[in-house]
Amino acid sequence: MPATLRKTVITVAILNLAYFGIEFAVALWIGSVSLFADSVDFLEDTSLNILVAVALGWSAVSRARLGMVLAGILLIPGLATVWTAWHKFVSPLPPAPVPLTLAGLGALAVNLSCAFMLARFRSHSGSLTRAAFLSSRNDSVANVAIILAGLVTAYTLSGWPDLIIGLGIAVLNADAAREVWSAARKEHTLASD
Numbered sequence: 001m002p003a004t005l006r007k008t009v010i011t012v013a014i015l016n017l018a019y020f021g022i023e024f025a026v027a028l029w030i031g032s033v034s035l036f037a038d039s040v041d042f043l044e045d046t047s048l049n050i051l052v053a054v055a056l057g058w059s060a061v062s063r064a065r066l067g068m069v070l071a072g073i074l075l076i077p078g079l080a081t082v083w084t085a086w087h088k089f090v091s092p093l094p095p096a097p098v099p100l101t102l103a104g105l106g107a108l109a110v111n112l113s114c115a116f117m118l119a120r121f122r123s124h125s126g127s128l129t130r131a132a133f134l135s136s137r138n139d140s141v142a143n144v145a146i147i148l149a150g151l152v153t154a155y156t157l158s159g160w161p162d163l164i165i166g167l168g169i170a171v172l173n174a175d176a177a178r179e180v181w182s183a184a185r186k187e188h189t190l191a192s193d
Helices: 002-030 033-055 060-090 097-119 127-156 160-192
Strands: none
Touching: 002 033, 002 097, 002 127, 033 060, 033 097, 033 127, 033 160, 060 127, 060 160, 097 127, 127 160
């Protein structure tokens, strides 16, 4: 099982890194807070899955400690989003709705693929694989919201849907970080006894 899991998380890391480049470029091109937040999240997912692949052979205590570190890593995209949102809040210009929607659809396809690949491992190796699975699952929810923001933006020509969804992605990441932290603390306590 560890060899299959390692291969899966490496595949997920490669997919995330590839789509990070695409989504980040589109976010800069159209000035989208939600795509920026999601692209940074793709980069975070790449790091997360690489760390999971590396730590699979570690002791339970070491994996639990890394799980706590990963909880902190899950907060990084949210902080970057809040910073970007602050700048956009001053003048909420709408991003181009068609590229926003199309980039959201592409991100959804990548994240659903990753979530399905990771679903069978979500309870294996504790908080590490749980973090990887939750990250992909939450990203899929965020991508649906980005698609909706693109559609609403096309109708209203307002920058607010993009800004609101970007901040919502930050909240999702914070909740995932809390869940991973709790699981890692529990694992650490059990492994230390």
